[in-house]
Amino acid sequence: MSAFFQALASVISPASLLSLFSGALCGVWVGVMPGLSSVMGMSIMLPLTLSLSGSNGIMMMLGIFCGAIYGGSVTAILLNTPGTANSAATCLDGNPMAIKYKQPGRALSISTTGSTFGGMFSSVMLLITAPLLAKVALKFSAPEYFALAVFGLSVVTSVSSTSVLKGIIGAILGLLLATIGMDSFTGDFRLTFGTIYLSGGISFIPVLIGLFAFSQGLITVEETFNKKKEEVQKTKIERIFPSRQDIKTIFPSLVRSSLIGTLIGAIPGTGGDIAAWVGYNEAKRWSKHPEKFGDGAPDGIAAPEAANNAISGGALIPLLTMGIPGDACTAIMLGALMMQGISPGPLLFTEQTEKVYLIIVGLFFANVFMAIIGFSGIKFFSKIVNVPNHLMTPIIFVFCFVGTFAINHNINDVYLMIICGILGYFIIKMEFSIPPIILGLILGATIENNYRRAMALSDGNAWIFFQRPISCVLLIIGIISLFYPLFFPIIKRKLAVRKSRRSNV
């Protein structure tokens, strides 16, 4: 308990609060701008946060994380264009309420309320469940860590890729990149080609910025070339806070969707977009007036926003307890924590208890600031959207270069970022997915080292992974999640053919 109060005292210091506020403001701005994703914003700002002293960098990253998820709802409501993929479901009811029924303020206030409730709910859930899960994770050994990392990588691969084969190839490439550098067991240099730069391994931040931010910027330039940017027309924001009637109406959806978002966030590989759609569908299913969905129903705005913000706490559960990132944003958070000297995993709860509560309390306050910025800045955000692309694009690219150089002050990082950016452009165009590559790079060392340790423990017996129950279950689920998208359509087609033959007979 004393660790909790210590963390609370640390978070409510002026420097931490300023970092949280700045992060939330940057995050909302990133979320509002179409073409900028939460992952892009976090990857660009990561080097900046590393320069802040103490835990202020972590506070800023949490602010960006929460703000970016919420920010996408502004353009979803005003322009019918989600600022981030998490807010796609919000378009369905948010835009009709704003434009057709001329109530943009009501739509934005419901969206902000939903996001705040979802984020705070998931931080409380994180506070309750994370210590319990950490006790279970203390029993983990090398086989369990290997299986968990493979499970996380396989779920991300199967969920984030349009083609599972291309996703698997991406994951393998990421794992290969992770082998570059010095082998931690024997000290041999692998795939360094005699260069000193590569002998320390591939730094994941230039790869991250190149693959996510830089390549996405190039694709945005290509897609928006010669196209006029849709502008937000001057609209009167008639209210800032939701009415009592609206709060009473949406409250059941808020609780349901927040729970859905927290659970989905806790599963490695799933993100806010899945949570938002599941939350929306459940709200419609439980509603007394499902016919109103799609035409400005308040629940249709509150449910997806509560669900997508609730993943912020949920995704931190596997990250803090087991060191496995839940999605691309938490993968960046993992990198940020490690560079700040915090090693996520079950031992974090026993050796650095104050750091854990710092992150949990920080997340709660990040949602508070997100709410303050959301409610007070609604009129301002509708103007940000109108910033032209020919100004935004150079700013984003310069941020990429400067941020990459700022990590190690090494120009080779910048060259690596450029190479990854150009390759990333072609990777995305060829319909390969980026998250498996990044997660492969981040989890590669965990997978290889724990595999070798497990084999040393078992004297070379590979069946150890299936003799231990947790490891066995995780590996089987991982294999099923990989092969399910390949075989399920074939099975479904065969069953349909059989059924139609029976009905013809």
Added chain:
Amino acid sequence: MQGYLCQIIETSERQPFLRRRSLLIKVTYVKKYNIGTAILLICVGIYVIHYSGGFDPIVNGTPGPGFWPRILGVLLIFVSTLLAVTTIFTRKQLADHLIDFKAKGFRQVVKLFAVMILFGVGLNFIGFLPSSLLFVVLVMWIMGVRSIPKICIASFAITISIYVIFAVALGLVLPKGKLFY
């Protein structure tokens, strides 16, 4: 060759009995991206296996430094081969050109590639301030902005703002350039 293919497709669409053949040609033309990528990745896999041959796969009865890269190389070859085979035999209609090399948008992207590389080199030799000023000018020009005062003001404002935020406010070190230091 492309013109010839287009002619075949156009002719066959007017003659229904040739539609199946035209579909085959169109799909074959488009499948080259996947197959080309698979071949490239198979070469990468072969190289990784060859390279890791110089390391011990087993050390004291446990996997050595050569074990894991070799496994990954084999997996890469296997999955890439699977990708090529499934692409060749798929009945699904694949998307049209994944990359339209003749589109104006793609040409802008290629110009940006060159500008990015120049910016990277410029950061190393002449430092952040002059490189960034030039970079913003070039990017805005490539994106179609033709008003010189607008470009100059934007370039100056963006460069100075980023310099103030990063170097002055946050105290981060920006590239100074080898020629001047």
